[in-house]
Amino acid sequence: MTSRRVTIADVARRAGVSTAAVSKVVRGAYGVSAEMQTKVTQAIDELGYRPHAAARALRGRTYTLGVMLSDTRNPFFPDIIEGVTGRLGDTEYQVLLGPGGIEPKTQARMTDAMIDRSMDGLILISPVMTDAELTAIATAIPVVVVGRHGGAAAYDAVVDDDVMGAGLVVDHLVGLGHTRIAHITHLERARAQGLPHTVRAEGYRQAMRAHGLADDVLATSFTEEGGYEGARELLARDDRPTAIFAGADIAALGVLRAADEAGLSVPEDLSVAGYDNIGIASLKRISLTSVDQDGHVIGATAAQLLVERIEGRSRSVTSSVSPTLIVRGTTGPPRR
Amino acid sequence: MTSRRVTIADVARRAGVSTAAVSKVVRGAYGVSAEMQTKVTQAIDELGYRPHAAARALRGRTYTLGVMLSDTRNPFFPDIIEGVTGRLGDTEYQVLLGPGGIEPKTQARMTDAMIDRSMDGLILISPVMTDAELTAIATAIPVVVVGRHGGAAAYDAVVDDDVMGAGLVVDHLVGLGHTRIAHITHLERARAQGLPHTVRAEGYRQAMRAHGLADDVLATSFTEEGGYEGARELLARDDRPTAIFAGADIAALGVLRAADEAGLSVPEDLSVAGYDNIGIASLKRISLTSVDQDGHVIGATAAQLLVERIEGRSRSVTSSVSPTLIVRGTTGPPRR
DNA sequence: AGTGCTGTGTAGAACGTTCTCCATTGGTAG
DNA sequence: CTACCAATGGAGAACGTTCTACACAGCACT
Numbered sequence A, B: 001m002t003s004r005r006v007t008i009a010d011v012a013r014r015a016g017v018s019t020a021a022v023s024k025v026v027r028g029a030y031g032v033s034a035e036m037q038t039k040v041t042q043a044i045d046e047l048g049y050r051p052h053a054a055a056r057a058l059r060g061r062t063y064t065l066g067v068m069l070s071d072t073r074n075p076f077f078p079d080i081i082e083g084v085t086g087r088l089g090d091t092e093y094q095v096l097l098g099p100g101g102i103e104p105k106t107q108a109r110m111t112d113a114m115i116d117r118s119m120d121g122l123i124l125i126s127p128v129m130t131d132a133e134l135t136a137i138a139t140a141i142p143v144v145v146v147g148r149h150g151g152a153a154a155y156d157a158v159v160d161d162d163v164m165g166a167g168l169v170v171d172h173l174v175g176l177g178h179t180r181i182a183h184i185t186h187l188e189r190a191r192a193q194g195l196p197h198t199v200r201a202e203g204y205r206q207a208m209r210a211h212g213l214a215d216d217v218l219a220t221s222f223t224e225e226g227g228y229e230g231a232r233e234l235l236a237r238d239d240r241p242t243a244i245f246a247g248a249d250i251a252a253l254g255v256l257r258a259a260d261e262a263g264l265s266v267p268e269d270l271s272v273a274g275y276d277n278i279g280i281a282s283l284k285r286i287s288l289t290s291v292d293q294d295g296h297v298i299g300a301t302a303a304q305l306l307v308e309r310i311e312g313r314s315r316s317v318t319s320s321v322s323p324t325l326i327v328r329g330t331t332g333p334p335r336r
Numbered sequence C: 001a002g003t004g005c006t007g008t009g010t011a012g013a014a015c016g017t018t019c020t021c022c023a024t025t026g027g028t029a030g
Numbered sequence D: 001c002t003a004c005c006a007a008t009g010g011a012g013a014a015c016g017t018t019c020t021a022c023a024c025a026g027c028a029c030t
Helices: A008-015 A019-027 A034-047 A053-059 A077-088 A104-116 A131-140 A162-176 A196-210 A224-235 A249-261 A295-310 B008-015 B019-027 B034-047 B053-059 B077-088 B104-116 B131-140 B162-176 B196-210 B224-235 B249-261 B295-310
Strands: A064-069 A094-099 A121-125 A143-146 A156-160 A181-186 A217-220 A243-246 A271-275 A289-292 A318-321 A324-326 B064-069 B094-099 B121-125 B143-146 B156-160 B181-186 B217-220 B243-246 B271-275 B289-292 B318-321 B324-326
Touching: A008 A019, A008 A034, A019 A034, A053 B053, A064 A077, A064 A104, A077 A094, A077 A121, A077 A295, A094 A104, A104 A121, A104 A131, A121 A131, A121 A295, A131 A143, A143 A295, A156 A162, A156 A295, A162 A181, A162 A196, A162 A243, A162 A271, A162 A289, A162 A324, A181 A196, A181 A224, A196 A217, A217 A224, A224 A243, A224 A249, A243 A249, A249 A271, A295 A318, B008 B019, B008 B034, B019 B034, B064 B077, B064 B104, B077 B094, B077 B121, B077 B295, B094 B104, B104 B121, B104 B131, B121 B131, B121 B295, B131 B143, B143 B295, B156 B162, B156 B295, B162 B181, B162 B196, B162 B243, B162 B271, B162 B289, B162 B324, B181 B196, B181 B224, B196 B217, B217 B224, B224 B243, B224 B249, B243 B249, B249 B271, B295 B318
Parallel strands: A064 A094, A064 A121, A121 A143, A143 A156, A156 A318, A181 A217, A181 A243, A243 A271, A271 A289, B064 B094, B064 B121, B121 B143, B143 B156, B156 B318, B181 B217, B181 B243, B243 B271, B271 B289
Antiparallel strands: A094 B094, A289 A324, B289 B324
């Protein structure tokens, strides 16, 4: 039951060398002869030794990276995490996720906890906290922030190019012949700026302007209900739009329901596009045209930047990942 | 930049006592006078001291519980995690999640990593490993296994009562007047037994038998495509079923698509039910009747059992959580 | 006055690593 | 032969806690 852990001292005894020597071999440090190398490695294998992270933490690295998740339900977390672990798969680093909750307070508690557990670095996904708080954390530990536009000097950032993503949708719809294209966005309540939906709406406006078209933004919320309500309002108008671009797929699903109820067929009477390319968007029965963020790349980039930071880079980097448009069945030429 | 961490020694100096005394206060140990208590607490507050988990780990507890996730995409992970963190919210324990991947090898690597980081206990969600491996882990550290039927002596287990869940669906459909009810299950490839789909299929068979009806199980896979293929085969039969019970919601979505394509209206021509009550099942446009596992309760129970284990219980416990049936728009009386 | 509690505080040894010296060896240049 | 250097291995002090053992005081009994 209580089989004591194999320690570095056990290995040293077995190999007939000092613990310092074993430590050197384990860390791949300089000053080890080939003979020593093989002797120690063999002893390690025989005993099944694994370094004790907590003991390591007291001196140097712990080889643990933390990823704080703000909302576990967010549909592209799995992709981001896969990207992170994928990029780190062949390194010695281990990834642990911390469910931070939606509240600033619980998120702070989680980041504190991760720092207390002496992680080597942190990836914060869509953190809900002020820039000052972020900077404070970043002075204690290397940090990469994902999903907030406008990074700061103290930490690195990875963002989806939401302006470009919105542009892709508008270009696509204009290319199909649409001119009355409405956008449904999320109603801003928090004071935080640089949030994705704001940037997406701005990208939509820019793209419409570039095509010489009038923009038409309606703010409800990024929920199925929000999309439904927004679409009902838009479709009740005299010159109703021929296309609706929802800032999030979940809202686009609501738009589809509203179109259904109004007896409009998609895409003949109404084209619908979303953002995020969540899993069900690809189901044949839904087949929603959407912007894909490539969470893999975002996660992999974040991991890459974090490791670089840990290993010494001090200059701050902001990396922008280009989204792609996935055209499916909900968009087509307008009926004329 | 490198503001040294506040340690127990700093607090001791500030309060004019020994580090041992501070430690006692922090841990709420016996043998502390009221005066000492206030003096130390004040010093802690003034300095903003937080215990260093790694240093703690070298001696006793680390107050960290690990949750190994096998498949991050699993739709009810968020609920389970909320249940776990909710139950632990007012304790000193922190929860960290480990993405273990689907491979036995990566899962083993993750559990090792969690043990190396001296976590106090582990919750393993649908682990893919042999009972022997599980037992081996459980001798090194307290373990609660979630989502595998048939626990062992070395660890606790929390399972959804899948037999009951399947029974609820069958009872519901029979109550509506159905007699030809088919079940789509997942094709077994791995050698692991006690997997949810097996148990659900068995529960379906039992319930059908109890009603004196013939069972009809088709094994494809728990994917949208699997549900689609299964339904196509079932609906092509001479005496096609009037109801299909898919062992997972994602498969039920495929069934709905097949019904669509076959020109059958749901629920008039075909009733469809799923299992898991994933998020989109509640969208009005889908409105899928499904069995809800109540991940909250499962997570909370697992957390509870784990803490009990850590704090001394040695007798093994298996807890079964009752699912509920959520009746929505895809089930109704058969057209006759 | 001596004995034995009880209640409170402290000293100091762990815990398993890392890492900075320092010692030793052997080789090479002068 | 001496002096110096490079390469290698080891001693031992950290790191920040916990916890056992003990010291001391005060008190109640003999």
